[in-house]
Amino acid sequence: MSQGELFDSAAPLVPDGPLDEVRDAAQGCKACELWKSGTQTVFGEGGKGSTVMFVGEQPGNDEDLAGRPFVGPAGRVFDRALDEAGIDRTLAYVTNAVKHFKWTPRGKRRIHQKPNWTEMNACRPWLEAEIDRVQPQVVVALGATAAQTLLGRDFRVTKQRGVPVDSPLAPVVVATVHPSSILRAGDDAAREAAMADFVDDLREVARLMASD
Numbered sequence: 001m002s003q004g005e006l007f008d009s010a011a012p013l014v015p016d017g018p019l020d021e022v023r024d025a026a027q028g029c030k031a032c033e034l035w036k037s038g039t040q041t042v043f044g045e046g047g048k049g050s051t052v053m054f055v056g057e058q059p060g061n062d063e064d065l066a067g068r069p070f071v072g073p074a075g076r077v078f079d080r081a082l083d084e085a086g087i088d089r090t091l092a093y094v095t096n097a098v099k100h101f102k103w104t105p106r107g108k109r110r111i112h113q114k115p116n117w118t119e120m121n122a123c124r125p126w127l128e129a130e131i132d133r134v135q136p137q138v139v140v141a142l143g144a145t146a147a148q149t150l151l152g153r154d155f156r157v158t159k160q161r162g163v164p165v166d167s168p169l170a171p172v173v174v175a176t177v178h179p180s181s182i183l184r185a186g187d188d189a190a191r192e193a194a195m196a197d198f199v200d201d202l203r204e205v206a207r208l209m210a211s212d
């Protein structure tokens with residue numbers, strides 16, 4: 001077993017230093033099996049001191065190749081929703097609960113697979129370190145994986161979306177859907193309705209940011 005191969009938790013790999021140091025250390029992480037499937041660790045993006053941090057599930061195909069979070073189709077939905085809600089993405093920190101892409105082959109395509117609880121647990125120390133270094137006023141979990149990583153396995157986005165939750169992680173922690181769920185809506189009308197609900201949740205996030 002080489003350095004970083006713990007297959008348990010990334011916690012011992014997280015340095016005490018600043019965010020850049022944490023980002024560099026995460027590049028060599030092999031704390032769960034997902035380092036084998038992803039091209040690279042996709043760490044969060046944004047500045048220390050960002051008022052809001054958005055946490056998605058894991059990098060998708062495009063993010064895995066680019067090494068950047070939320071740059072694929074779901075990222076474009078996210079950007080449009082942020083714009084409609086009046087939130088400047090360049091002032092936000094954007095990351096994922098799990099930093100490697102988990103996928104299964106289907107022909108020439110790589111199909112997203114949801115990370116399991118062991119993988120979510122193994123990767124959580126990187127996310128906790130990001131929250132600790134960035135110190136956002138508002139943390140927004142996007143989808144069930146991020147919400148359950150941050151708020152526990154019993155958390156249900158369908159029942160509790162948009163409602164701030166008491167948490168030691170940040171002054172305000174709130175969950176909404178993942179933008180990829182809008183792409184999966186059955187038809188145009190369902191997609192429009194899902195997008196409108198998502199933008200409403202982000203407007204509430206903008207309001208919470210302004211009440212800092």
Ligand code: SF4
Nearest residue numbers: 029031032035100123
């Ligand atoms: S998914 Fe997270 S814990 Fe697993 S190898 Fe990648 S960075 Fe490490």
